[in-house]
Amino acid sequence: MTADVWLPIPADEIEGLPEGPNYRFWNGGPDFPADPADCAYYVVPYMKPSDVGVRPLPRMTSVEVVQTLSAGxxxxxxxxxxxxxxxxxxxxxxVHEASTAELTLTLILASLRGIPDFVRAQDRGAWLGGFRPALADKTVLIVGYGSIGAAIEDRLAPFELARVARVARSARTTARGPVHPLTDLPALLPEADVVVLSTPLTDATRGLVDGAFLARMKDGALLVNVARGPVVDTKALLAEVETGRITAALDVTDPEPLPADHPLWRAPGVLVTPHVGGPTSAFMPRAKRLLVDQLTRFVNREPLRNVILTTGA
Incomplete structure (x- = not known):
């Protein structure tokens, strides 16, 4: 094979890449590393704006595979x-299950136990005691039970929860229990103390968390979004959190990045992190392993993993 493979990581930094392709390094810079028409396998630059990643696609007339380094x-x-x-x-x-699941647990525990309040009190030199909610004995609802949702439940297992409920696009059974379809959400939401969003952004999930969804959440519940910002209707969420009826922990927002003057920054009971679910020290070794495996399969004409769709199908 002599076709080009475009990588956002220099090939000499990835041990085990198969011989054959011409590896071209491109991480979203203004100049392409070669003629896009010669690219057979395109790995989209990670954590770049959408317009950067799609820029070479119109000229990639020979491309066979487009590979993201993100879950979405x-x-x-x-x-x-x-x-x-x-x-x-x-x-x-x-690639992202470990990091995103870690952050999800961090957001849940930080929000329930009042860590942001303690940090602000530390800045003032104030000793802020008192009782706080525990994760133990809570019911957690995971909306979006793919590999990341399952990884989140794996890490919830030691926390003595009352129950974990799982929701995905369609019903199925797992070793941990049943997965409910999205249509069961109205019945499940009023029972959940913590609602975790880990669903991909699709036409079906855009705006899923609207006023009606939020109204069905119980008083005092926590909404955690590690999915995509547009899964949540920001205006509807603000209306709820500003009353103090529910709280939220958001790694993703709509809009994103969140403007400095956006009311979400100062809304009561809201913890915001800047879309850091994936970029940790765990990312690079897992990304490299994925690329070596996928490109070895590609060179040997073996079935690829993680095929989400095929154009024209």
Missing amino acids: IDHVQPGLKHLRPGVRLCNARG
Whole structure:
């Protein structure tokens, strides 16, 4: 194989890449490393704006695979219309589960135990005691039970929860218990103390957490979003948190980045982190392992992992 493979990580920093392709390094800079028409396998630059990642797609007339290094694919979908039929789009399943699940637990525990209040009190030199909610004995609802949702439940297991409820696009059974369809949300929401959003952004989930969804959450419940900002209707969320009826911990927002003057920054009971679920020290070794495995399969014409869709299908 002599086709080009575009990587956002220099090839000499990835041990075990198969021989054959011409590896080209491109991490979203203004100049392309080679003619996009010669690219057969395109790994989209990580944590770049959508317009950067899709920029070469109209000229990639020979591309066979578009590979993201993110769990979501919404940032590349606008460019898929430029590709010929038969191009496989693969995501980074297996790369972000550990980091995102860790952050989810961090957000839940920090919010329930009042860590932001303690940090602010420390800045003032104030000793802020008192009782706080525990995660123990709570019911947690995970909305979006894919590999990240399952990883979140794995890490919830030691916390003596009363119950974990799981929701995905369609019903199924897992070793941990049943997964409910989205249509069961109205019945499940009033029972949940913590609602975790880990669903991909699709037409079905955009605006899923609207006024009606939030109104069904119990008083005092915590909403945690580690999915995508537009899954939540920001205006509807603000209306709820500003009353103090529910709280929220958000790693993703709509808009994003959140402008400095946005009311979410100062809304009571809201903890915001700047979309840091994936970028940790765990990312690079897992991303490299994924690329070595996928490209070895590609060179040997073996089935690829994580194929989300095929253009024209």
